[in-house]
Amino acid sequence: MPGFYDFRAIEAKWRQKWRDDGIFHVKRDKSKPKYYLLEMFPYPSGKLHVGHLRNYAIGDAIARRKRMDGFNVLHPIGWDSFGMPAENAAIQHKSHPYIWTRNNIDEMRRQFDLMGISYDWSREVATSHPGYYRWTQWIFARMFDEGKAYQKKSFVNWCAHCHTVLANEQVVEGNCWRCDCTVEQQERVGWFLKITDYAEDLLTGLNELEGQWPDRVLTMQKNWIGKSYGAEVDFPIEGGGVIKVFTTRPDTLYGATFMALAPEHPLAMELAKGTELENDVKNFVKQTIAQDKTERTADGVEKSGVFTGRYATNPLSGELIPIWIANFVLIEYGSGAIMSVPAHDQRDFEFATKYDLDIKLVISPDEESVNKTPEQLELDSDALVEAYTGDGVMVNSGPFDGLHNREEGIDRVVAYLQDKGIGKRTVNYRLRDWGVSRQRYWGAPIPIVHCGECGVVRVPDDQLPVVLPTDIEFPENGLSPISGLDSFINTRCPKCDGPAKRETDTMDTFMCSSWYFNRYTSARCDTTMADMEDVDYWMPVDQYVGGIEHAILHLLYARFFTRFLKDIGAVGVAEPFSRLLTQGMVIKDGAKMSKSKGNVVPLDDMAQRYGSDATRLFILFASPPERDLEWSDDGIDGAFRFLGRVYRLIDTNIDTIRGGGEPPEGLDGLPGNLADLRRTTHKTIARVTADFEKFHFNTSIARIMELLNKLTTALKPTDDPVACAVFREAAEAMVVMLQPFTPHLSDELWERMGNNGYVIDHPWPKADPRCLVEESIVIVIQVNGKLRGRLNAPVDISREDMEKMALANEKVADFIKGKTIQKVVVVPGKLVNIVAR
RNA sequence: GCCGGGAUGGCGGAACUGGUAUACGCAGGGGACUUAAAAUCCCCCGGCGCAUAGCGCCUUGCGGGUUCGAGUCCCGCUCCCGGCACCA
The missing domain is CATH 1.10.730.10 (Isoleucyl-tRNA Synthetase; Domain 1)
Structure with a gap:
């Protein structure tokens, strides 16, 4: 039937031809400019819906267009295939994550192909494949060797439902990013990556992405890294020892009338030991730590604390100030201890008011205050109803009196501290090291062996990959099947060949996705992570397309990995993604399209x-x-x-x-x-x-x-x-x-x-x-800015003729009747506006 | 609270650098073809008013301002979305 759009036959026919001719298969070709287009690779969760398609349809349009522009276009796809949904599904269906994952990948591959996306399938990767995670482990090994991967005991985010530790980035408003359950704090030993070593570099790197990445992603990363300038100051403890604090306001040091430690601070219990307050402190610390973090840090939660019974010396004023433990001091930021300046910090003010601690004004908005007596200043302090956080002149501050706090004060105080060897200028970051240990099965094993003789030993490169055993059963207690699997755990120490035990934690799946874009450049390379010539030719990704939900998580981790890989010479670039496009969500019936909401269009x-x-x-x-x-x-x-x-x-x-x-x-x-x-x-x-x-x-x-x-x-x-x-x-x-x-x-x-x-x-x-040449143009005629007519005119009409034609117009005459023409505005080739009043 | 982004017909959305607001599509209405329906094709489609082939007035969340002229620039609000939030 002529004119009948038989899309089924047409689409099947062309997909077959593309496949037969291998037209999306690309090779490194230095004679052509390259273009690397990448969509964030998917987690293989099963069937695709139109919400998923958006990401890939956008990417494919760009990839296809770039190819028409003569670029050698790399457009690969793969699977972020380690992770909990597979494990949970397997437990539920008494199956194996491997089976579930493989079936889903097959299904999704079919659907991508059905959509006609121009992928080079010869470069397909799956992070759960030993040929891939061998190199994830290899990168971990490099990090271990460079001191960027280390083990420590600390308070970590624990999701009881998912039965695993979470990174800070994976805690959303105190809840688990996956299951939305409340996250608790637990003290555990785990593996961390020193992303903080790259804090400054990750921050300054954002500058070169300006205009190439969406502003809000840059802002979010900047806030997450959270750089602040200030000083580190030592406060001597009466009776020995020091407490280090970080402050952004060294200019208010004279106003520090007490100190506060985080309940988790190692000194918290120690200081109280032997004093009559020991029990109070113990109770407070226990209680506060037990409280979940959201609750403890929620908006409007009253500040509370307990006195340790001990004192420190304010290093500038020389005064003895009490050491408290306070719920609002966070162990993870700065040194976990603060100097409290109630006159100039609202939190300290509230705390001081509640517990009747001294408030000492040291910054005054009023120049005249310099001449006030200590008694008058004390009255001013008493009169405060809230902290004064603005700038002003320093008072009550010994040799610094009279200085403007910001223009001179901060610098002078820091110089003085540095001179005396009791403090130094420093910057502090909000960013914490990345906890990567996961107490789950379906992830890349951490290539570490624990030996009674040699301690922590990393698995040598020639023994990688440490293969994740597939012959397993899920225990009833929710523990990882390999945590009790003797055949996996028991091994020999690579150093001394004595009996040793394997690490049973697996890696955060975000590690797998932090370097995959390199692997696509030489997906089957089995001598290294990615062939250097291929990486050099294809990297960086010219255009990355993905969801805004990874603004911090994946995009920050990938930037960190790329910097590390550059430092060890495995890749040539520091920034992996030159340009980023974050696509919006697909909404149906007022909610984001998702399987869990039940509003998907398959x-x-x-x-x-x-x-x-x-x-x-x-x-x-x-x-x-x-x-x-x-x-x-x-x-x-x-x-x-x-x-x-x-x-x-x-x-x-x-x-x-x-x-x-x-x-x-x-x-x-x-x-x-x-x-x-x-x-x-x-x-x-x-x-x-x-x-x-x-x-x-x-x-x-x-x-x-x-x-x-x-x-x-x-x-x-x-x-x-x-x-x-x-x-x-x-x-x-x-x-x-x-x-x-x-x-x-x-x-x-x-x-x-x-x-x-x-x-x-x-x-x-x-x-x-x-x-593109026009025959004639339309001239718009306005009177007092209102549209009154349109005229056809020759393209090259002069200003004078435009004005003449406009004034000769009948409609114009009607509208200016009885008025005086004050002005005629002529925009050549466009419009005439007659101003008549 | 702080930092972003947004608000345009019944709906999704257009509008270059301040110069014809509502492109394109959807929904809706009318007509053609057909025994009929589907499909297709053509026309209409922001609101109000009037002396209704037409004309006028109003209209881009609200209130001001700048300008010959404002969806676009400035000031002040309202609401919605997102991020951060005791960060010392």
Whole structure:
């Protein structure tokens, strides 16, 4: 049946051809500029829905377009296939995570292929494959050797439901990022990566990403790293020892009237030992630590504390100040101890008021305060109803009195401390080391052996990978199956060959995803993590596409890994992702589309009803990429109708189109209607090209729809070779520009129009400036800024003529009747505004 | 509380650098084709008013301002979304 858009047959046919010809298979080729386009690889959770598709449809459009621009495009895909859902599903179905994962990967691979995404499947990786995690372990080993991976006992985030430790980045508002359960603090031994060694570098690196990454991602990372400038100061404890504090306000040191330790601080219990307050302290510490962190740090929670019975000396004023333990002091920030300046810090103020501690004003907004007596200043302190956190003149501060706190005070106090050897200028970061031990099974084993003789020994490179045993059973108690698996645990020490035990914790899966983009450059390399020549050719990723939810997690970790890998010479770049696009969520019925919400639209259904092309087209048309997208079942109908119209128009006029050769140059000599069509064709090319550059796919598609509307009215059966040529040019431009969105249909129509090869290998069309020339222009006429008429005028009309034409206009006359013309504004080639009052 | 982002027809969304607001699509209405329906094609479609082939007024969350002219710039609000939040 002519004109019937048989998308099922068309899509199957072209996918087969692409596969047979291996057209997405790329090789390193130094004669061509490279372009590395990457979408964040998925966790293989099962069936894909249209919400998932968005990420890949955006990436594919860019990858296809770049190839048309002559780039050697690397567009790979793989699977972030270690992780808890597989393990949980396996436990539930009495199966094995390996089976579950493999089945899901097979299913998702099929669906990606069904969508016609231009992946080079020969580079597919799966993080749970020993050929991959061998190199994750290898990187861990390098980190161990460089002192960047270490073991320590500390308070860690524990999710009882998931039965594992979580990194700080994986705790969202006190809850587990996966299961949303409350996270508790537990003291445990675990492995950490020294991401803090890179804090400064990760921060300054953000500068070069400005304009290339979304601002909000940069801001979020900056806040997360949380750099602050200040000083480290030693406070001697009466009776021996010192307490180190970090402060951003050395200028207020004279006002420090007490100290406060975090309950977890090692000195907390020790100081109270032997005093009559020992029991109170013990109770308070126990109670506070037991409290979960959200509760303890929640908004409006009252500050509370307990006196240790001990004193320290304020190193500047020489006064003895009491040492307290306070719930609002955090062990993980700074040194876990603070100097408290109630007059100038709101928290300290509240605490001091509650426990009746001294408040000493040392910064005054009022210049005259310098001349006040100590008694008067004391009265001022008593009069405070809240902390004064602003700037001013230093008072009550010995030799520093009279200095402006910020302009001079901070520097002078720090210089003094440094001089006396009791403090120094320093910066402090909020970023903590990354805890990577997981007490779960389905992850890469940490390549470490514990030997009674040699201690902690890393597994030598030639014994990697440490294979995750697959012949396991899940114990009832929720523990990892390998934690009690003797055949795995018992081994020999690589150093002394004595009996030793394997580490049974596995790695955080974010480690697996922190370097995968390197692996794609030489996915089957078995001598190293990635072949150096390939990494050098392909890295960095030119355009990364993914969800905003990884603004900190994955994107920060990957930046850290890349810096480390550069330091050891394994990669050549420090920043892995030159440009980042974060796509919005797909919303249905007011909520993010997700399996757990039960509002998913399965991809298979859409492919079956409308085809892959229509599904891809709609998801790119409905909203610009960065914004959220409201899924509409009716909307996809429209996309499908549009493709049907494209198909029908070309199919039913195929002879006319095929009759056209190269159109003549420019617009000269073309009859009006053809000149008009040709102008539209080239204008559309110009606009689609520009919009695509900015990834405004929605408007790109809208322009192509306009071209179709125009061509539908213009295209008539004819033998005239010139007309045929103009029709053909329009039809081809449309089909070629649709290729990044609807590749199957484009190739089909391209072939029918008598062309060889694939559209993706055809260059993106160029707008010919000679075809953009307008015959006449519309001049807008306004009176007092209001639209009163439009006129056709020659393109080269002069300002004077524009003004004359406007004033001669009847409508204008009506509106200026009885008024005086005060001014005439002429915008050449655009508009005339007559100001009459 | 602090830091971002946003608010445009019934809906998703357009609008270059301050210069024709509502492109494109959806939904809706009317018509053609058909025995009928689907599909397709054509027309209409922000609101109000009137002397209704037309004309006028109003309209981009609210209130001001700058300007010949503001969806766009400035000031002050409201609401929504996201991030951070006792960070010393």
